[in-house]
Amino acid sequence: MNWTLLLEQTLNGFQFGILLFLLAAGLTLIFGIMDLINLAHGSLYMMGAYFAATFTKWTGSFLLGAILAIPACMAFGMIVEMIALRTLYTRNHLDQVLATFGLILFFNEFVRLIWGPIGLDIPLPEVLNGSVELFLGIRYPAFRLVIIAVGILVAFLLYLLVSRTKLGMLIRAGASNRQMISALGVNINFLYTIVFGLGAALAGLAGLMAGPIMTVEIGMGEGILIITLVVIVIGGVGSIKGAFVAALLVGLIDTLGRSFLPDILGLFFSNDVADTAAPAISSMLIYLLMALILAIKPQGLFPPRGA
Amino acid sequence: MLKVDSLFKSFGALLATDNLSFQVKKGDIHAIIGPNGAGKTTLIGQLTGEIESDSGSILFDGNNISGVPVHLRSAHGLARSFQISNIFHDMTTWDNVALAVQAHAGHSFHFWKNASQEQELRRPAIEFLAMVGLENRAKFVAGQLSHGEHRQLEIAMALATNPKMLLLDEPMAGMGPKESQAIVKILQNLKRKLTILLIEHDMDVVFTLADRITVLVNGRGIATDIPDAIKKNQKVIAAYLGEESYHA
Amino acid sequence: MKGTPRIIFIVILMLGLGVVPLLADYFDEPFYTVMFSRMLILSIGAVSLNLILGFGGMVSFGHAVYLGIGSYMVGIGTMHAVEDGIEWMANGFLQITLAIVFSALTGLVIGAISLRTRGVYFIMITLAFSQMLYFVAVGNERYGGDDGLSLYMRSDFNGLIDITNDNSLYYLNFVILLLSLYLSHRLINSRFGMVIRGAKSNEQRMRAIGFPVFRYQLVAFVIAGTICGIAGVLSANQTEFVNPSVMHWTRSGDLIIMTVLGGLGTLFGPVIGAVAFLFLEEFLSGITEYWQLYFGPMLVLVVIFARGGIDGMLVGLDKWWSRNSTVKNEEID
Numbered sequence: 001m002n003w004t005l006l007l008e009q010t011l012n013g014f015q016f017g018i019l020l021f022l023l024a025a026g027l028t029l030i031f032g033i034m035d036l037i038n039l040a041h042g043s044l045y046m047m048g049a050y051f052a053a054t055f056t057k058w059t060g061s062f063l064l065g066a067i068l069a070i071p072a073c074m075a076f077g078m079i080v081e082m083i084a085l086r087t088l089y090t091r092n093h094l095d096q097v098l099a100t101f102g103l104i105l106f107f108n109e110f111v112r113l114i115w116g117p118i119g120l121d122i123p124l125p126e127v128l129n130g131s132v133e134l135f136l137g138i139r140y141p142a143f144r145l146v147i148i149a150v151g152i153l154v155a156f157l158l159y160l161l162v163s164r165t166k167l168g169m170l171i172r173a174g175a176s177n178r179q180m181i182s183a184l185g186v187n188i189n190f191l192y193t194i195v196f197g198l199g200a201a202l203a204g205l206a207g208l209m210a211g212p213i214m215t216v217e218i219g220m221g222e223g224i225l226i227i228t229l230v231v232i233v234i235g236g237v238g239s240i241k242g243a244f245v246a247a248l249l250v251g252l253i254d255t256l257g258r259s260f261l262p263d264i265l266g267l268f269f270s271n272d273v274a275d276t277a278a279p280a281i282s283s284m285l286i287y288l289l290m291a292l293i294l295a296i297k298p299q300g301l302f303p304p305r306g307a
Numbered sequence: 308m309l310k311v312d313s314l315f316k317s318f319g320a321l322l323a324t325d326n327l328s329f330q331v332k333k334g335d336i337h338a339i340i341g342p343n344g345a346g347k348t349t350l351i352g353q354l355t356g357e358i359e360s361d362s363g364s365i366l367f368d369g370n371n372i373s374g375v376p377v378h379l380r381s382a383h384g385l386a387r388s389f390q391i392s393n394i395f396h397d398m399t400t401w402d403n404v405a406l407a408v409q410a411h412a413g414h415s416f417h418f419w420k421n422a423s424q425e426q427e428l429r430r431p432a433i434e435f436l437a438m439v440g441l442e443n444r445a446k447f448v449a450g451q452l453s454h455g456e457h458r459q460l461e462i463a464m465a466l467a468t469n470p471k472m473l474l475l476d477e478p479m480a481g482m483g484p485k486e487s488q489a490i491v492k493i494l495q496n497l498k499r500k501l502t503i504l505l506i507e508h509d510m511d512v513v514f515t516l517a518d519r520i521t522v523l524v525n526g527r528g529i530a531t532d533i534p535d536a537i538k539k540n541q542k543v544i545a546a547y548l549g550e551e552s553y554h555a
Numbered sequence: 556m557k558g559t560p561r562i563i564f565i566v567i568l569m570l571g572l573g574v575v576p577l578l579a580d581y582f583d584e585p586f587y588t589v590m591f592s593r594m595l596i597l598s599i600g601a602v603s604l605n606l607i608l609g610f611g612g613m614v615s616f617g618h619a620v621y622l623g624i625g626s627y628m629v630g631i632g633t634m635h636a637v638e639d640g641i642e643w644m645a646n647g648f649l650q651i652t653l654a655i656v657f658s659a660l661t662g663l664v665i666g667a668i669s670l671r672t673r674g675v676y677f678i679m680i681t682l683a684f685s686q687m688l689y690f691v692a693v694g695n696e697r698y699g700g701d702d703g704l705s706l707y708m709r710s711d712f713n714g715l716i717d718i719t720n721d722n723s724l725y726y727l728n729f730v731i732l733l734l735s736l737y738l739s740h741r742l743i744n745s746r747f748g749m750v751i752r753g754a755k756s757n758e759q760r761m762r763a764i765g766f767p768v769f770r771y772q773l774v775a776f777v778i779a780g781t782i783c784g785i786a787g788v789l790s791a792n793q794t795e796f797v798n799p800s801v802m803h804w805t806r807s808g809d810l811i812i813m814t815v816l817g818g819l820g821t822l823f824g825p826v827i828g829a830v831a832f833l834f835l836e837e838f839l840s841g842i843t844e845y846w847q848l849y850f851g852p853m854l855v856l857v858v859i860f861a862r863g864g865i866d867g868m869l870v871g872l873d874k875w876w877s878r879n880s881t882v883k884n885e886e887i888d
Contacts (some may be wrong), residue, residue, distance in 0.1 A: 030687075037675050037678065037679075083854060084855060088859075088861055091858075091859075092809075093614065093674060093675055093678060094608075094614045094815070095859075097616065097678060097811070098808075098811065098812060098815060098854060098855075098858045099613065099855045099858045099859065100723075100855070101808045101812070101852070101854065102850075102851040102854030102855040102858070103851060103855065104758050104851070105847040105854070106847065106848060106851030106852055106853035107851075108847065109845045109846075109847040109848040110848060112845065113845055113848065151584065155762055173623050185672065190717075222804075222805070226682060226804065227681060228685045229679040229682060229683060230679075230683050232679075233676055233679050233680060233683070237675055237676065238869070260738060276696075278694075279694040280691045280694045280695060282694075283687065283690035283691060283693075283694055284687050284690070286693060287683055287684060287686075287687035290680070290683060291668050291684075294672065294676075294680065295668065298671050298676070299676075300676075302601065327788065339693060341837070355763065375761045376769045377763065378761075378762045378763075378765055378766055378768070379765075379767075380765075380766030381763065381764055386763075386764075387763055389760075393757060393760050394757070394760065395753060395756040395757050395760065398752070398753075402749070406749060406750075406753050406761075407764045409625060409746055409749060409750075410761075410764040410766050411765060412620075415746040415747055415749070415766070416746075416747055416748045416771075417745050417746040417747055418741065418742055418745050418748075419741050419745055420745055420746070421741075421744045421745065422745055422746045422748070422749045423744065425746075428746075435686040444841055454870065464760075464764065468764055468765060469765075501847060507714055521711075524783050535778075538613075547634065
């Protein structure tokens with residue numbers, strides 16, 4: 001048993017899970033409060049990466065690039081919300097799916113128009129580019145540790161936001177009773193725009209952190225969107241806590257599964273069988289997990305408000 | 308016909324059904340009345356199977372139906388109408404009732420024959436519509452009917468499943484005096500042929516129709532008796548004092 | 556028969572589709588036969604989706620997966636026939652049978668799990684499962700993986716029809732489309748169809764009157780998947796190429812768009828929608844490289860404003876027409 005590999009992959013799993021959490025939190029928040037299923041959430045992730053790439057190039061610093069990209073994403077998200085999404089809140093889910101699907105097509109082309117069809121790179125500063133020594137002489141990429149740290153910090157801040165602040169209270173209340181909230185004199189439109197902006201910022205953050213380790217390219221949002229959907233289904237649509245737990249679970253199972261499944265299968269079957277079956281089964285793992293959880297709890301692990 | 312025994316249901320800290328017991332005699336029109344929030348909706352939910360009781364039993368025609376899923380209760384002979392008209396708005400009135408007939412005409416894994424031409428379904432459907440006075444509206448899209456006609460359709464659909472007992476959830480809801488009279492007549496015609504459990508706010512209707520009345524307050528049955536006795540029951544009067552829902 | 560605009564439109568459309576190869580041959584533009592052939596195949600897919608989406612209200616976002624299954628039955632069979640000399644594996648009848656069997660099984664499994672959920676969950680789960688199978692195909696190196704398989708021959712139908720000829724394939728597609736339309740028509744008017752439609756209209760009521768909704772929806776789901784699987788067989792033969800992208804979730808999205816565009820829950824809507832969608836795609840991509848820039852927002856607008864799809868607009872046209880005709884008749888009298 002290669003313990004180094006196990007530790008490394010476990011950390012990778014956490015890191016992937018954190019990225020998923022940032023996406024899932026936004027998506028589940030938007031769904032829970034505005035009842036809007038937004039397929040274009042992956043596009044916001046993509047915009048985060050592209051904005052960061054551009055700002056990093058302009059300022060020469062990844063840190064500055066990242067700091068600028070987040071509000072840019074938030075603003076971008078709010079503009080999209082105001083122009084295109086407002087009419088969808090009262091529509092049924094099929095309409096929302098179709099409309100946001102149309103938005104994906106648009107954003108992909110939009111990015112191609114402005115940034116060209118070739119992917120971009122986001123260069124990391126020296127301090128983040130190396131690896132850090134953990135215990136027992138095991139080294140792990142510094143940047144990935146940063147992702148994990150940032151993610152945990154954001155999770156904590158989100159928790160504080162939702163449970164301690166007035167905005168958080170409105171978010172929680174808005175989820176259960178829209179009319180009451182507007183009756184209290186709160187501007188629903190404004191609240192929704194802010195919430196969407198928040199979701200966009202989270203997605204953008206995920207995108208800009210993923211950018212340096214994966215390629216920044218058109219359509220990068222779609223693949224991770226599907227996994228994000230799996231995460232919120234497992235966690236319970238509308239629940240941030242569920243999103244956190246499910247994201248880490250999915251991240252770990254997917255990463256560890258892909259690394260170790262060939263070996264695990266190799267214990268029971270011949271190497272030939274293991275080698276051919278492993279890739280196929282690894283890709284299915286998280287979906288099998290989803291099916292399993294739904295069989296026992298059809299509303300996910302932590303359905304909000306005991307729906 | 309129906310025996311509810313020591314039924315309990317809470318939602319968190321709220322005790323919606325509190326040790327409720329009563330019996331409905333076969334052929335009776337048995338009314339359940341009570342102020343708002345008395346737990347009538349929760350009771351209906353438990354009778355229809357949409358809500359699972361915490362404890363207690365529900366015996367229907369001798370059978371314990373406590374765990375039986377919603378779609379099978381109809382097979383047992385329990386049919387319900389909805390308080391807020393819950394019909395198939397985009398289908399014709401005839402189709403609405405025909406579907407109810409179809410539900411009890413064997414399985415529906417028939418893929419070829421045109422169901423709108425099956426006399427086995429259409430004829431009983433039009434008869435049930437006639438029973439509630441809607442036969443002239445058969446070909447109209449149900450969504451176009453008036454509110455009162457919706458309530459009539461509700462009853463027709465419930466009848467079309469050939470039930471042993473009809474559970475009527477506030478059939479008079481939102482109806483003017485003339486429309487209410489129409490429904491009362493329909494129900495009077497059904498007396499003795501069917502057992503009816505009637506949840507209602509309209510006291511005139513209740514005292515006109517009911518053979519027996521159960522009064523529900525805060526989830527608890529405070530009295531079950533014949534109408535005259537209920538009128539004089541001290542506990543009932545106390546519960547309704549200051550209660551605005553008593554229609555004069 | 557009343558000569559309403561809508562009926563005339565549909566008749567012209569179907570007749571038009573019927574004579575495409577003849578016209579294409581006459582004008583020596585075989586490209587059009589191929590283009591319309593593709594429309595026919597996607598129409599079949601849309602007709603099958605309409606059964607569950609349009610009539611049943613089940614928003615399945617993974618319907619393209621059956622196109623994939625059907626396609627791969629052809630791809631795998633033909634590959635073995637050509638490379639390993641196992642000739643009977645290229646047999647069209649066998650491939651269609653396998654496509655039916657595996658599509659049905661897949662529909663059964665996916666449906667059994669997904670149909671226990673509702674609303675957004677259902678959409679997301681069907682999406683997730685189809686993507687899962689997409690990745691299985693991508694990871695399957697033996698059968699092409701990401702690059703896919705080229706077909707060196709089309710399915711062999713024992714001499715009954717020779718679909719190596721593009722026109723013959725076109726007519727095979729056309730006949731199967733007509734058959735699926737007819738099947739669709741019988742299905743939705745049958746008792747079974749009434750249950751499915753009733754469940755879309757008011758599921759709670761269906762349960763209250765005694766229908767075990769789940770099993771009917773599952774059967775509908777399986778039937779829809781199976782018909783789409785057959786479309787997959789045709790698709791592989793058409794393009795002579797099989798790769799995982801045929802079941803990518805965006806293809807499922809395309810099918811939904813076609814069905815909605817044509818008019819949900821109408822018999823010919825899917826055909827209208829598929830034709831319109833592909834025409835639009837052809838037309839726009841001819842104008843600009845960035846056609847999706849316009850297509851995307853167009854989609855959003857259609858969703859927001861044209862609720863009943865093209866068929867809905869035709870129905871509106873009908874109403875306007877009958878109002879005007881009645882007036883004319885009265886004037887004559």
